[in-house]
Amino acid sequence: MQDSLNIALVGNPNSGKSSLFNALTGLNQKVSNFPGVTVDKKTGVANIASGLTANVIDLPGTYSLYPKSADEYVTYDVLINVNASEAPDMVIIVADASNLKRNLLFCSQIIDLKMPVIIALTMMDIARKKGVEIDLDGLERELGVPVVAINPRKNKGLSELKKIIDQTAKGNYAAPARDFINNSALAKETIEEVKKYTLCRSDYAALHVAVNSDELNFLNAGQKEAIKKAVQQHQFNKTKVQAEEIMQRYARIKHIMKSTVVEADPLQKQLRSEKIDDLLLHRFWGYVILLVVMFLLFQSIFWLASYPQDWIESLFGNLGGWLSSTLPENKLSDVLINGILAGIGGFAVFVPQIAILFGLITILEDTGYMARISFLTDRLMRQVGLNGKSVMPLISGVACAVPAIMATRTIENKKERLITILVTPLMSCSARLPIYTMMIALVIPDKRFLGILSLQGLAMMGLYLLGFFMAIFIAALMKLFVRIKEKSYFIMELPVYRAPRWKNVGITMLEKSKIFVTDAGKIIVVISVILWFLASYGPSKRMDPIHQKYEPQLAAVPADSPAADSLNHMYSSEKLANSYAGILGHAIEPAIAPLGFDWKMGISLITSFAAREVFVGTMATLYSVGENEEDNNATLREKMASAKRPDGTPVYTLATGLALMIFYAFAMQCMSTLAIVKRETKSWKIPLFQLVYMTTLAYVCSFIVYQIFK
Template sequence: MKVPINIALVGNPNSGKSSLFNALTGLNQKVSNFPGVTVDKKTGIARIAPQLEANIIDLPGTYSLYPKSADEFVTYDVLLNPKGADKPDMVLIIADASNLKRNLLFCSQIIDLKVPVIIGLTMMDLAKKKGVEVDLAGLERELGVPVVAINPRRNKGLQQLKKNIELIAQEKFGAPARDFIENHQLAPAVVEDIRRIYPVSSDYAALHVAVNYDELHFLDKQQQGAIRNSLQQHGFNKTKVQAEEIMQRYARIKHIMNGTVVETDPLQQQLQTERIDNVLLHRFWGYLILLVVLFLLFQSIFWIASYPMDLIDAGFGSLSGWLSEVLPDNKVSDAFINGIIAGLGGIAVFVPQIMILFGLITILEDTGYMARISFLTDRLMRQVGLNGKSVMPLISGVACAVPAIMAARNIENRKERLITIMITPLMSCSARLPIYTIMIALVIPDRMVLGFLSLQGLVMMGLYLLGFFMAILVAAVMKLFIKIREKSYFIMELPVYRAPRWKNAAVTMVEKAKIFVMDAGKVIMVISIALWFLASYGPSGRMDAVHAKYEQLQAGTTDPAQLDELDKQLQSEKLSHSYAGIIGHAIEPAVEPLGFDWKIGIALITSFAAREVFVGTMATLYSVGDAEDNDATLREKMESATRIDGTPVYTLATGLSLMIFYAFAMQCMSTLAIVKRETRSWKYPIVQFVYMTVLAYVCSWIVYELFK
């Protein structure tokens, strides 16, 4: 079988690159990291022709070959490194036909790297609405590379694109015949020296090595030293060379566009996108609409998900009851029912909410509204030492803090990027959703406010907003302590509004649900079995004493009701004297001021592996402690839980205290690991863990004292 060719997919942000990647690769995709950096590398296999497969490498979007952020530098490194593992055999550039002048700058730079190039022109329909007509044949002739009009969202032009890829592959990857500008003349002596020191692909690549030699990983110390000496010897001024290069490129681009592009007066028409932005980005109505959108998002989590959640919850309860009847009464059956089934049931019930959350976020991204949220919140962000780009990681943190922290890499300012990383875990991620849901169901009445607003939905929205405003407050404090001085700019292109791709949203919902169940399921299965063992066994002396006590009590009565009550007391006391009970009672003094009992204390410890494990832990502990009532749901068991004095465990004060604790606590090892990788230091994850734990404890204590 032939080895697939490598095709790098590059382009400006919002040019349609991701749509083309999805259209070419379908579901044959995987996400990993580029070697040595925590930047997502999305790759996928595309069938170009019967005898030709391509490995499509989706590189982070960038506006030019002068990188300003970590993800842009990855694109830069892959394109320039002639010996890299991801070295492309050809480059597929996606260019927005409605913003052709700006997109052609990046295209011209790639052409001058002397790698085989194909340009895919997207947004042709939008260009037409703007009164822009492009002569494709003329543009292809001027640039010296194939140019294909495509619409990935509707699978238009993909066959012609694949045909061009096949033709270039058959001719063994021919590079463009001529330079876009005379790169050699910009610094002749330096270009010749660098091409002797390192085998770059072109004169233009040599210029880039001269500009960024000290940051390019593929150069060794000796080569960097030789390049440094050459630059000093010839008085190389990189700012002057870059400025001259850009001026020459735009001069040539202007000449090409005069001959191949017809544009009407842009003032003659106002696009629908601009008319919508007049409302959605209004200085008053824009913020009101944003709050309504967020309100509907969190109300939907309850409105839509309640029915499938009730079915799943009842289904697992019935399954446990049925298994108790059909399986033999032994330790293996007990471990299976009260360990594995109880733990997984505690997680599966929240899958509908996870799917709805990710589906709605995908729709907001697809329509183009998510970028507007960054624009709207830029002013607020600047007051606390951030900018509008920080909002995207914070919003992504609603799904999961790990990719959200990695998304902060597109923030150019180091101080703003560091603060964003430090506060992102305060956003309520999807792993907190199961905890919020079960506690809201336990302590918040299921009633309507003003006749149409769900009180439970309002509390859920309040928890998410609380995380956001606490993140803003912490950012304002960190702004005073982090002493990095760098100028900050907020430049973001707003994509056009488009109808959401429902198929894309559906695929995302299914994929995220699978990841949630598989990742959480593995952890929960291990912890559930370990907890079952700890909750079922204890020191022999203690357990024997408990059995002897209740055997004596049961021998003194024949009343079925009294025997049933004694059996429940036996199960509860066995759990209290088990290894889990001993550990729980040891940590109870630390959590008692927050209104928590020893079972919640154990759940706080186990959920550090992953927050959602809290529900699985409670499911296992209450199943082991109430083995006779296997068909009851976890909510029913928690509702009936009582303290030693007979008062209910889950009061309003305890429920609110627990939700506040999880809203602020750093209960996630994965997040700490990714912060360490992103900051390349243990200092920041340690500071993050300490400040979030203290914040959670203090706020939780205050809430409990106020409501108890």
């Protein structure tokens, strides 16, 4: 029979915890929520030994057992609450060997909770480069728990770690009988009182219950009242106790470090990371380099994606033409070619750009440069009522606003978190990328300056910068109206520079492309079929006169004559204009005409509220249904480029294209984002306010741009 145990994976941020989780669990992972809170829970199944598997819980990173953010409280609750559904049978502490002193503080606190503990030391190679040598056997004796060196990025030390997990599960390793420090002496009477009313594994756990009883959800009202009385009766001063505890722990850690760790002379030459930081975090050159990196990122989206994009466009164009000439003329063929195929082709062409965007972002994260961006922009953030912690959600918003808004949980300051949530959707996410690339290709000339600077790449970069600076501007306004006064501090550890893990980059590109194709694709195909129906049928009182007008004329001319082509085109156009979709589009056209939008764009604005990328699929379906069979070989870009207004002028001029891009840069147009904002703020007021202000902003800015450039 297969045995199973719960293992909690804990550690400081940037200690390599996520890498170990991925190495242990592989593809056997799932993401859900911790009960009662909106914090992500990553769990996975690991095969430890023959007959033994483990449910591994990757807990949010924290520096100590004194939580401040929602993420840290989740970790705290799982470790303190013995009755929690997530209560671990064993804890693996991932500790950074190159910053051992700081990591040992958290390790010592976990050890004193009296659970089976294994310390997994990462970054041993970086420690050696720093001139740090660690006596693992000596460290194990001093701490009283097993210590193993691992490198999850290269799958080193994992076999030994699994052996120790197996031995711990068999009872060969137990929690140390002696506390790391004398916790009982810190507040003996209070600890004894707490242990009367709660189930605590240790004196140290009881001490924490006394400190945070008001915030601990697993305590009932009676327990909280009893603990409160005990705290008052024994004059328990939690600030004083915490300070004394930390001092005692560091005193013991200093002794352990002296006997087990050989550190390099502090006057040795600077590390490579520090030398690189002197340039990348420079007050002037740091910002110049950041702009260059961003420019190269957006240039690469065009450079690298152009070949696969052209191939996919050609493939779907030829496939549509082949199916039109092969399949019989009936409604099933029509919905297949002009509904499903047109919708799939409309978004499939942008898969290479989505993959490249996520691949480049992963490289920036893997190398450690993404964290530097937070430090570079902290000064700017503070001027608009935020701090450097807000940068990471904003940067994540370039990929998708949903996880970016969830990432605001790490911001302890309520005002800064709320403002960050309000402005994050202004960052241009990957769902806007298909719209940007399509419109840029239509209205921006493919010119180059100095042989390398692409005008289209500059336009793309400008749109992303526009979203960022508009978010900063709106944040500055929000700062004046959000009435929450709370000081904040920005403390973030800079990871060392590393070469990107190309396997990780490739996996991320595949996974994100798969998500785009499956999640967005399902919505686009369903909406494309619905649109095909709405664009193909209409009220009989409108459609019957059109049939009666054109069908006799078409019967009177040869099918392959130029006159038949002209009649077919007029017939298709009039049917589309009088279909259900055409009626809806013309009904909203007066409201969007000042922006330079026609009724087809109006329909796309409505359907793309489900997801922004649906815009492309909608346009593909509308232009497919509205054209005759001979145009099935044409790509969507070619159809849109040749589109004309009733007066014969092009539909997609520079003014219209810019206005449309500006509208999508600022409009909410995303039900998923509104839903996640409601979940994070626990109120419909915030997402509704977001919808109103962003739509108004998009409309006004789009109107101004169109009026200027028309």
